[in-house]
Amino acid sequence: EESKRTVAFVEKPPKISLSPEHKYYAEVNKIVTHHLGQINENLEESWTCIAEEGELKVYKRELEEDGIVIDPLRAVHVVKGITGHEVCKYFWDIDFRMEWEATLDSSEVVEWLSEDTFVSHNVIKRVWPASQRDALFWSHIQHIGSDQDEEPDRWIVVNYSTEHELCPSSKYVRVFMNVAMVCETMIKPPADGKISRDDITCKIIYTAExxxxxxxxxxxLRAVYKREYPKFLKRFTSYVKTKTENAEILL
Ligand code: 6CM
Incomplete structure (x- = not known):
C-alpha cells in the first residue's frame, strides 16, 4: 500500500494541457486534430506496403516536390502487453529518447512550453553521401478520452517542426517533419477483475511526413526509409515492453 501511494504521488497529473493563451496552442490543436482525423483511413487503397512482419505493416506513398523525396509514411502495429499511455510516454519523454533512437546523434531540450509540450534540437546521424541533417521540433503528448461517438480512448504524441530563436539553422541541413504516434489500448476483461499484461493489446498508428x-x-533516401522505419518500430516497441514488463500498468 505504502509503495503504491509513493508511485501515484510522484507521477504527473493525468490531465495535462497547454493553456489556450499559449502561442503554440492553436497550432498544436490543429495538428493533433489533423492526425486524429486520418487514423481510420484505409491504407490498402492508395498506399503501398513496403514491409510486413507479423502484426507490423509499413506503408508509403511516393511523392516528390522539386525533385526532393517527401514520401509520406504510415505504419500500423499491434503489440501485446503494453498500453497506449506507455507507448506514448516513452516516445514523447526526451529522457528516454536516446535509449531507443538509432537515427540520432543527439537530442536536447531547447524550451519547455508546458508540462506536455517542449521544443527539442536533434542531430540526425549522417547518411552517406548526403550532408548531415538536424531537426527542431515541438513534441506534444495528449490523452483523448473516448466520447459519445464511441471513438476509443486514445493517446497521441506529435513531433512537429518549428523555429526557435535559440536554435537557428546553421551547420546542418534542417529537415522538416510532421510525425505522429496514435495509440489505442484494448483490454480483454479478466475473469478475476484484475487486469494483467496478458489482457492488454496496443494498436499503434505511426505517421511520418x-x-x-x-x-x-x-x-x-528511399532505401534508408524502407530499412529504418520497420527497424525503428520493432526496436522501439520492444524497448517499451522491456521497460514496462515488471512495472505497474499505466492505463
Ligand atoms: O519518429 C521517430 N523519432 C522521433 C524522435 O526522435 C522523431 C524523429 C526525428 C528524426 C526523423 C529523421 C528522419 C530521417 C531523415 C532522413 C534525412 C537523411 C537525409 C540523407 C539521406 C540520403 O519524430 C523515429 C524516426 C525513425 C526514422 C527512420
Missing part, C-alpha cells in the same frame, strides 16, 4: 530539407539522392 519528412522533408529532407534539401537535395538528397532519392534512391538512397
Amino acid at each position: 519528412v522533408n529532407p530539407g534539401g537535395w538528397a539522392p532519392a534512391s538512397v
